[in-house]
Amino acid sequence: MADFSSKHCRPNLRLNVPKRSPCIDIPTLSSSSEGDLILDDVEKLQVLGHGNSGIVYQVRHKRTSYVHALKVVHAYFDPMTLRSVRREIDILRRTDSPNIVQFHGSFEAPSGDVGILLEHMDLGTLDTLLKNKGPFSESQVVAVARQVLAGLSYLHENKIVHRDIKPSNLLVNQNMEVKISDFGVSKVLSRTLDTCDSYVGTGAYMSPERFNPDSCGGNYNGYAADIWSLGLTLFELYVGRFPLLPAGQRPEWAALMCAICFNDPPALPESASDEFRSFMECCLKKESSERWTASQLLNHPFLSQQ
């Protein structure tokens, strides 16, 4: 259950909550200081998920009656959070791809809360799907890989690195369309400087050169790092659990350091096809310069399978 304690509730900032929903308060406002949306434009239906930065609600747009997802980030004028959510909005605004979650508008409330209205993905995340339905078949992994790679290739062509590809940041809908979401730590690279230097994202899915930046002089190739995270994500969907640590082991720093930086990349089980093995090797090359790019991987024989 969400933490709806007083720090998230403001006396004059209350959105109408339908009777059938649990009592949830989220801020409302009559005018937006920034952005093209106001919170009064939408009616909240239920909580869809929680992240490090805020809460995501299912909402209905009052004028159009369309159902959307609304990510509310409690920035509270914290400059770091505000900067990161503004960057997320900026990146979402720039993107237009069938494999990137669609952006519908944003607001900044006087309270410091920032809202991002997104396409609602009604089956949730690949992480939830994995937990509820169990491991994916190889052909299901192919279907996911094609779509995420199409999204990643679009991002990379536009000099955007995602930096947090993992099952819980990939959304699915009833049509089994898979879309990349959560651009909270993403970055647009400049033309001259194509490397990244900050330690952001989710440790467990980081590539060796990101997890241990000292190994590459502090700079890493963000595009290649996204490919490692994608490889690990697809591996996880197939085997049903995080592949770098034994089942049940907590992803602590030392265990991850050994698994990511010192051990060989994991091997797929016998049941996997040769094409799948080869594809995985191309994603999980420890040396980042040897990893295939998203557009190369889109032409890998693994993706030609039915």
Ligand code: ATP
């Ligand atoms: P974290 O930093 O922990 O990865 P976050 O605060 O950046 O998360 P998101 O990953 O964007 O937030 O969203 C949190 C959760 O909300 C997701 O894991 C998912 O369950 C749900 N969610 C987010 N966007 C949507 C959407 N468009 N449709 C359906 N559910 C969504």
Ligand code: MG
């Ligand atoms: Mg997330």
